Each structure stands twice: as structure tokens, then as C-alpha cells.
Amino acid sequence: MRERLCSKVTCAREAVTTLTYDYGDKMAVVGPLGGANDPHAHDLCAIHTDRMSMPQGWTVVRHETLRV
Numbered sequence: 001m002r003e004r005l006c007s008k009v010t011c012a013r014e015a016v017t018t019l020t021y022d023y024g025d026k027m028a029v030v031g032p033l034g035g036a037n038d039p040h041a042h043d044l045c046a047i048h049t050d051r052m053s054m055p056q057g058w059t060v061v062r063h064e065t066l067r068v
Contacts, residue, residue, distance in 0.1 A: 004037060006045035015043030019052070028054050031063035 004015040018034040019042040021027070030049060034041055044052065054060055 004033065004043050006048055007042040008044065008048050011045060011048065013045035013047065016046050017044050017049045019044055026058045027061060028058060029061045029063065
């Protein structure tokens, strides 16, 4: 399987999360790397996931995986 890279321009790190937007509700959702490469989603590396910011008034929902 081919490694998926961060969607940020010039970033060559491996993607670890997937970011999607709901523009109508002003919401961004970040979760584990999606199973499929969706053209409407953005894959991010750990650094860009941590640095991510949204416009004022937007809600960010973070889905974490359970670790046993």
C-alpha cells in the first residue's frame, strides 16, 4: 500500500489524520486517517494537525482513536 502524504504544499511527511469541513455549519472535523483517499478531505501530518487553526466562529471536532 502506498503511503499517503500530508496535503499541505511542500510537506512530504506521512499523513496521520483526515480533515473535513462542513461549511454550512462552520465546522471542521479531524479524525484518524480515512480509509479511502477522498478528494473532498485533506490528509494532514502530525505537525500540521497540531498547528491547525480555523476562522473565528468555527467549531473544531476532534475524533480520537481509542487506545487499549
